[in-house]
Amino acid sequence: MPHFLSLSLVCLLSSCGASTIPAGPIRARVVTADAQGFYPNKVVEFKYLQDVRHVDGVIAVMRGQSVLNLDAPDSDQISGDPNKIFVKNGSQVHTDTFVDQHNVINAKNFDSLAMLSTYYAFEQIVDFWITNYDFTLQEIGKFNIYYDPQVQTKVDSATATITQRLNASYFPGLGDLFVWKTSRLEDIPFKMNPAVLGHEFGHKIFDIRFAHKSANFVYGQGASVNSLIQLKGINEGLADFMSWLFIQNVTLFTRSLDVEAFQDRIVPVAWTSASLLKDPSICVGSFYCKGSVLNSALHELSLAQNMSPLKVGTAMLQALPKFASDWQRYLSSDNFDYFYLLNRIANELAGNEKTLACTIFKKWFDDSINQAGLAKCL
Amino acid sequence: MFIKRLTIFCFLLSASFAQAEIMSEQPQQSVRVYINSAHLETPSGDRAQHYGASLLYGAPVPDFYGFEHFTSFGLLMNLNPDTTKKSGEVNILEHFYSLSAYLRFDFVKLFRFSALVGPGLLLARTNYNVLNTVATHTEISTLLSGGLAIDYAITEQWEFGWLFQVQYRLAYQKLDWYNGLGVSFNF
Numbered sequence: 001m002p003h004f005l006s007l008s009l010v011c012l013l014s015s016c017g018a019s020t021i022p023a024g025p026i027r028a029r030v031v032t033a034d035a036q037g038f039y040p041n042k043v044v045e046f047k048y049l050q051d052v053r054h055v056d057g058v059i060a061v062m063r064g065q066s067v068l069n070l071d072a073p074d075s076d077q078i079s080g081d082p083n084k085i086f087v088k089n090g091s092q093v094h095t096d097t098f099v100d101q102h103n104v105i106n107a108k109n110f111d112s113l114a115m116l117s118t119y120y121a122f123e124q125i126v127d128f129w130i131t132n133y134d135f136t137l138q139e140i141g142k143f144n145i146y147y148d149p150q151v152q153t154k155v156d157s158a159t160a161t162i163t164q165r166l167n168a169s170y171f172p173g174l175g176d177l178f179v180w181k182t183s184r185l186e187d188i189p190f191k192m193n194p195a196v197l198g199h200e201f202g203h204k205i206f207d208i209r210f211a212h213k214s215a216n217f218v219y220g221q222g223a224s225v226n227s228l229i230q231l232k233g234i235n236e237g238l239a240d241f242m243s244w245l246f247i248q249n250v251t252l253f254t255r256s257l258d259v260e261a262f263q264d265r266i267v268p269v270a271w272t273s274a275s276l277l278k279d280p281s282i283c284v285g286s287f288y289c290k291g292s293v294l295n296s297a298l299h300e301l302s303l304a305q306n307m308s309p310l311k312v313g314t315a316m317l318q319a320l321p322k323f324a325s326d327w328q329r330y331l332s333s334d335n336f337d338y339f340y341l342l343n344r345i346a347n348e349l350a351g352n353e354k355t356l357a358c359t360i361f362k363k364w365f366d367d368s369i370n371q372a373g374l375a376k377c378l
Numbered sequence: 379m380f381i382k383r384l385t386i387f388c389f390l391l392s393a394s395f396a397q398a399e400i401m402s403e404q405p406q407q408s409v410r411v412y413i414n415s416a417h418l419e420t421p422s423g424d425r426a427q428h429y430g431a432s433l434l435y436g437a438p439v440p441d442f443y444g445f446e447h448f449t450s451f452g453l454l455m456n457l458n459p460d461t462t463k464k465s466g467e468v469n470i471l472e473h474f475y476s477l478s479a480y481l482r483f484d485f486v487k488l489f490r491f492s493a494l495v496g497p498g499l500l501l502a503r504t505n506y507n508v509l510n511t512v513a514t515h516t517e518i519s520t521l522l523s524g525g526l527a528i529d530y531a532i533t534e535q536w537e538f539g540w541l542f543q544v545q546y547r548l549a550y551q552k553l554d555w556y557n558g559l560g561v562s563f564n565f
Contacts, residue, residue, distance in 0.1 A: 031468060031508060040468075040509035064422030095421045096550050098517060108504055108515065110470040111421040147422045187466035188509070 021052050021097075021105065028052070028097070028105035030117040031192040032124075035248040038188060038255065043104050048123050052105055054092045055115045055145075058137065059126050060177075062115055062145045066090030067161065070153040078215035080173035087152045090144075110182075111147075114191050118145060118179055121194040125201045128246045132310060133317055139208060144176040147191075166257065168196050170203035173215030177201070188255050195243050195252035202242030206235050209320035210327075221328070227336035229287050231327065234341055237291030238316065240265055241298045245313045250299070260284050268296040273338070274366040294338060297364040298345075301357055311353070312345075319344035338365055339373025346377050354378070410434040410527075412541050412560030416458045418474065419552040428474070430458035432541060432558050436482060454478045454498070454523065456543070456556060468508050474554075475501045476545065478523040490537070492527040500547060519549040529562060537562045 026046040032039055048058040055062035067088040069076075076084035083089070095115055096108040107113035122145065129135040151162045165183035168190045170176075177200055179191035190196045211217040218231060244250060244267070253262045264283045269292045271282050276289055283289035298316065302309040319341065326340040342365065346357040358377035365374065412432040417425040436452035455478075460471040478498025485491045500521045506513040522545070529539030543556040 038509055040511040041506075041513075065424060091423055093421050093423065094551065096552075098515065106515070107470070108502070108517070109421065109472045110464045110468070113468070113470060113508075115421060148424060182465050184463050184465060189465045189468055192468060 020099070022099060022103045026052060026105065027103065028116050028120075029107070029113075030120045031113065031188070032117065032120060033194050033247065033249075033252060033255075037249075037252075043102075044120055046120060046123060047127065049119055052097060052116070053095055055095060055119055056092075057119070057123075058142070059140070060119065060122055060143050060145050062093045062119065062147050063090030064093040064147050066146045066149040068149060068151045070151050070162075074219070078173050078219050080175070080213075080215060082174065085171070085174060090146060090149070093147060114179075114182070114189060115147060117192040118147070118197065121192075121197045122177075122201065124194060125198050125246055129201075129205060132245075133313060135205075135208075140204070141175060141213075143204070144174075146176060146178045148181045149178055166190070168200050170200045170207070172203070172207050172211065172218065173213070175204065175207065175213055177204070186256050187258070190256050193252060193256045195247050195249065196256060198243035198246040199239045199253075201246075202239030203235060205242055205317075206238055206320065209317055210324045212324075217324070217327075221331060223327075223331040224334055224336065226334050227327075227331045230290075230336050230338065233287035233289075233291040234294060234338060235291070236288050237294030237298075240267070240291065240295040241316070242313075244295070244299060245302075245309050248309070261288070264289060265292050265295070267292060267299045269293060272364050272366045273370055274368075277367050290338070293364050294341075297342075297360050300364075301360050304356055304360070307353065307356065311349075315345050315348035315357075318348045322347075335369055337369045337373060339370045339377075342370070342374060343377055406438060406564040408434075408436045408537075408562050408564045410436070410539070410541075410560055410562035412539075412558030414456065414458070414541070414543075414556045414558030416456070416474070416554060416556045418458075418554045426460075426462065428458040428460055428462070430456060430474075432456050432543070432556065432560070434541075434562075439481075449484045450482045452480055452482065454480050454494070454496070454525070454543075456545075458556075467510075469506075470508070471505045473503045473505070475503070476521060476523070477501075478521065478545075480523065480525075488530075490527075490529040490531075490539075492529070493525070494527070495522075495524045497521070498523050498545070500545075519547060521548060522546045525556075532561075535564050537564065 026049050027043055029041040030044055032042050032044060050057045066086055069087045072084055093115060095112040097105045097112055098108060100106055107116055126140060151164055153160055164180045167180045169178045182189040207213055250266050253265060261284050264285050273290060273293050276283060298312055301307055302312040322344045323341045330336050342361040346354050349357050355378060362374050414430055414432045416428045416430055418428060420426050433455040434452055436450045438450050456476045459473045463469060476498050478496050480494040480496030482492050482494040498521045500519050502517050504515045523543055525541055525543035527539055527541045529537040531537050538561055541558045545554045
């Protein structure tokens with residue numbers, strides 16, 4: 001007993017168990033991936049992370065215990081005001097880590113590993129867009145990563161708090177990202193899958209270049225139901241394409257959840273816009289399915305001779321503000337469709353590249369509305 | 379759900395012994411065993427629930443530095459293995475085993491109400507299985523623990539009771555709480 005007490009006292013005085021984060025660049029073991037696949041416990045060096053304990057840095061800060069208000073009216077949901085969107089806007093997270101003999105930070109538990117892996121993935125993604133497409137940190141802005149958020153709603157007089165799983169998401173207007181609680185059904189957790197996070201960040205890129213960070217631009221201007229469905233599909237298809245631009249692997253989604261909804265998003269897909277229109281049951285993902293046609297077209301164009309992912313990605317980004325003006329003009333139309341965006345992308349290319357783009361776009365979008373819309377695309 | 383059912387069962391059991399034996403007001407040497415449910419603070423501030431066991435050994439201290447209210451001291455051990463599968467290919471199980479020394483103050487009025495407080499050591503063993511790469515990390519750190527127990531005499535030697543503990547992990551600044559039901563044997 002005296003030995004135990006004295007050991008406890010020594011431990012108390014020396015804070016035994018706590019590791020001091022080494023000075024200099026932050027190096028940690030995370031789960032990450034590249035075009036070749038996933039790597040467990042890869043030692044990486046963080047560029048933007050400044051505070052390991054609270055997962056806070058230049059590009060983003062992580063927040064836990066947030067609760068979204070599902071009952072907030074639409075006007076509040078698109079306001080971009082956290083006070084109107086959240087019941088509880090979350091609090092600092094506190095990772096548990098230790099430093100090994102190589103001065104590398106190691107997570108002590110699942111959540112700490114997930115937090116560091118998520119942050120590292122977003123560092124890689126942000127850096128990709130800055131390096132290749134001239135985005136700036138100011139343009140992207142520091143964002144929140146909500147870790148394991150919950151959703152609250154009222155059913156009669158009772159308040160229900162719901163834990164959503166099997167997802168990650170981007171909240172337009174707010175400009176923040178959500179990594180939802182991990183399900184046992186996920187093989188590699190969504191929050192550790194850079195392809196999934198790259199897709200969600202693709203929504204942020206779309207939000208910046210198309211909607212100027214305003215959810216009201218999409219949802220608050222009286223768009224027709226058809227226009228909103230088409231825009232959702234375009235947004236999803238472009239987000240998948242942007243994820244591929246970043247990671248250059250079309251199958252990584254299925255490493256998290258190998259279900260039909262994800263298998264249907266492996267490009268090139270087996271359908272065109274016309275065959276999808278004729279038989280919607282060939283794909284299970286609703287508007288995602290047409291988005292995957294767009295992704296397939298851009299993917300094929302990127303891999304074509306004398307083309308590159310960088311060229312197509314640049315054309316897409318330059319086309320987005322112009323497509324935004326099409327949206328403002330035609331959003332109430334019942335015939336709003338993908339051809340507005342496809343024409344804008346083709347117009348960012350010249351000569352043979354434009355001809356090739358038009359040929360590929362017409363091949364994938366072979367339904368009557370898009371064929372008519374693409375008639376002048378040569 | 380299991381704990382709720384166990385609670386109902388145990389309360390019914392204790393009610394059947396309503397012809398209470400006289401509970402000794404004098405501290406006795408005792409061993410207590412509890413089935414507990416640990417609610418461990420996670421990095422996000424949420425709580426992870428682990429089931430486990432608590433073991434207590436107590437011995438009387440008739441005159442603890444002249445402060446008569448500390449009626450006994452002892453050791454408290456919590457065993458809380460992590461059995462929760464996190465995902466298909468990334469699993470990190472963090473098992474907690476703690477040993478605390480405590481001082482206990484008792485107050486008897488039909489039930490025995492006990493408050494206990496003391497420092498302890500936590501052995502945290504982390505088993506990593508990340509994309510089929512397996513590793514283990516073991517670490518000892520310090521904690522402060524406090525608790526409240528309510529016991530009811532079934533016989534002169536056997537008691538049935540509830541133990542609520544809080545433990546503060548000093549190194550990681552995390553507050554856990556444990557809720558347990560169990561029996562004690564007084565020597």
